[in-house]
Amino acid sequence: MNTVLVGAQWGDEGKGKIIDILSGRADCIVRYQGGSNAGHTVVAGGKEFIFHLIPSGILHKGTICCIGNGVTIDPASLVKELDGLSDCSIGVNGRLKISYLAHVIMPYHKVLDTLREAKRTRRIGTTGRGIGPCYADKINRCGIRMVDLLNPRVLEDKLRDNLKEKNEIFKKVYAHPGFGFESMYRQYLGFGKRLKPYMCDTVVYLNRLVEENKDILFEGAQGTFLDIDFGTYPFVTSSSATSGGACIGTGISPDKIDKVIGVAKAYTTRVGEGPFPTEFNARFSEFVRNKGKEFGATTGRPRRCGWFDGVMIKEAILLNGIKEIALTKLDVLDGLPELKIALAYRYKGKTFKELPSDFEVLTRAKPIYKTVKGWNESIDKKGGYKDLPRNARNYISVLEDLCRVKMAIISIGSAREETIFVP
Numbered sequence: 326m327n328t329v330l331v332g333a334q335w336g337d338e339g340k341g342k343i344i345d346i347l348s349g350r351a352d353c354i355v356r357y358q359g360g361s362n363a364g365h366t367v368v369a370g371g372k373e374f375i376f377h378l379i380p381s382g383i384l385h386k387g388t389i390c391c392i393g394n395g396v397t398i399d400p401a402s403l404v405k406e407l408d409g410l411s412d413c414s415i416g417v418n419g420r421l422k423i424s425y426l427a428h429v430i431m432p433y434h435k436v437l438d439t440l441r442e443a444k445r446t447r448r449i450g451t452t453g454r455g456i457g458p459c460y461a462d463k464i465n466r467c468g469i470r471m472v473d474l475l476n477p478r479v480l481e482d483k484l485r486d487n488l489k490e491k492n493e494i495f496k497k498v499y500a501h502p503g504f505g506f507e508s509m510y511r512q513y514l515g516f517g518k519r520l521k522p523y524m525c526d527t528v529v530y531l532n533r534l535v536e537e538n539k540d541i542l543f544e545g546a547q548g549t550f551l552d553i554d555f556g557t558y559p560f561v562t563s564s565s566a567t568s569g570g571a572c573i574g575t576g577i578s579p580d581k582i583d584k585v586i587g588v589a590k591a592y593t594t595r596v597g598e599g600p601f602p603t604e605f606n607a608r609f610s611e612f613v614r615n616k617g618k619e620f621g622a623t624t625g626r627p628r629r630c631g632w633f634d635g636v637m638i639k640e641a642i643l644l645n646g647i648k649e650i651a652l653t654k655l656d657v658l659d660g661l662p663e664l665k666i667a668l669a670y671r672y673k674g675k676t677f678k679e680l681p682s683d684f685e686v687l688t689r690a691k692p693i694y695k696t697v698k699g700w701n702e703s704i705d706k707k708g709g710y711k712d713l714p715r716n717a718r719n720y721i722s723v724l725e726d727l728c729r730v731k732m733a734i735i736s737i738g739s740a741r742e743e744t745i746f747v748p
């Protein structure tokens with residue numbers, strides 16, 4: 326069974342936790358897009374791990390973890406993650422596979438990311454990890470791929486060419502001194518040497534697993550509304566975070582995908598700038614942020630918080646082909662007297678039941694809410710579905726009616742055990 330897991334909102338839905346849990350039954354976990362802008366948290370045995378590039382299934386010793394061609398890899402960040410795992414005595418030899426074709430994030434991508442942000446009239450609020458500039462180079466056909474780090478001649482040609490053009494841009498547009506060739510060249514050849522044991526033709530490898538009927542779990546990063554095409558453009562990331570990206574980013578054809586699971590928080594959060602129709606006012610946002618520890622796993626930035634947005638989730642179900650939802654952080658809603666769910670938006674006398682494409686409408690529209698009763702009790706984190714407060718079960722069933730999709734997994738805490746598989 327090959328399953329794609331995608332974020333149904335703006336990222337940080339708890340994908341890492343759900344991937345870790347599902348990894349117990351998978352043979353291979355593959356990241357297919359994004360880069361170290363992702364921060365996926367897994368809490369296992371009381372210890373917190375945050376993964377940026379390495380798939381969140383790595384803690385299960387019997388799994389193969391793969392970084393597909395669609396990912397942009399910052400080798401420095403990857404090496405740091407590998408060292409972190411090694412410090413915890415988690416071995417990855419023989420079970421980490423990195424695509425030859427994945428693009429490499431270079432120091433100039435990261436600096437350009439920051440400089441571009443500073444120049445924009447309306448900042449995106451990127452993670453500063455060089456994601457946009459690296460994907461731009463990929464599309465512009467001047468990117469450097471992992472396999473190039475293994476061939477000194479090819480790397481030299483590509484890097485010289487890139488630096489020639491980029492240094493002019495750095496100097497003329499950004500008044501930045503630019504980058505020298507030699508030390509960067511040596512450093513990246515070094516990364517090549519270090520990462521060579523893991524690099525392979527992942528397309529052939531993964532398709533062989535498919536032929537052998539192994540179970541592959543595709544780990545989406547970011548979320549549906551950060552997708553370059555379908556997200557709240559231009560306040561998005563630069564990759565295809567929706568389920569279609571799983572095929573492009575791995576070389577597995579669409580007919581091999583059996584199921585798509587969406588991960589959604591029981592409310593909504595967003596890091597960075599951009600429209601957010603159901604956003605709370607500043608005071609309530611701060612209250613929920615502290616309750617739900619809503620601070621970015623990559624940058625530590627405070628996450629903006631808001632009500633569950635049914636308009637968005639329905640669009641996410643449509644775009645991704647979601648058949649089941651894993652609903653996370655239900656426990657954070659403990660003790661709220663009432664909860665709101667957006668059913669539609671209203672702008673200039675018009676009602677929008679679907680996500681408006683017009684940026685102005687999306688920015689200014691006011692949600693039409695359904696209000697349901699909250700629960701006073703604290704969710705019993707060791708309990709099952711029947712032990713959930715009655716109003717929590719009611720909230721879930723209202724969401725199910727709205728989405729017409731089963732909430733198959735309910736997460737009620739960050740630990741593995743704090744998870745309910747709904748019968």
Ligand code: GDP
Nearest residue numbers: 337338339340341365366622654736737738739
């Ligand atoms: P991801 O990017 O989608 O993997 O999500 P992040 O790891 O960035 O953010 C989710 C945060 O919520 C992490 O700190 C998780 O440990 C935590 N978390 C996940 N599920 C739950 C839950 O059900 N309840 C609570 N309280 N925390 C959760």
Ligand code: IMO
Nearest residue numbers: 336337362363364450451452546547562596597
């Ligand atoms: P995970 O996988 C939440 C956001 C940034 C910014 C926009 C563009 O942990 O869910 P980028 O650096 O990608 O060019 O930034 O996208 N963003 C995320 N927000 N979770 C993420 O990943 C994100 N990755 C990028 O905050 O608004």
Ligand code: MG
Nearest residue numbers: 337364365622
């Ligand atoms: Mg995250």
